Amino acid sequence: MAKPRAKAPTKTVVVRCSACSTALFKYHKGGKGSLVKCFKTRIAKDYTLTPCVCPECGSEFAREQMIRGVPAYKIISGKARI
Template identity: 55%
Template structure:
């Protein structure tokens, strides 16, 4: 299978917890669709302590996955908002 684009997209989005509005990640997102997965190599800043868990309200917003041969965070539907 093909790997994600090595250079990566230029647009940076901020990802917030939907429950408590705590900023979780800064991520270089490609495309204009919904946020379904976050490739770990594209994460610019990570504000979490435990991977995939909000440090403020302890809600699990993502789980580890291998997507197209690259490590990623698979986002749980409705748990995050992006700006």
């Protein structure tokens, strides 16, 4: 499969925890679909202290994976929102 584009999209969204609405990170999102995966290279500002764990409530919102040969966070369904 092809790798994601090298140039990040201009549109940024704030990804929040579904449980406590704490900002997790700002992400350069392309397209208009739902958030399923977040490539680490496209994260503009990271507010988490531990990867994939909400700093406020401590719930795990994603899993670290390699997607198309690039490190990414695979979002657990219903744990994070835009």
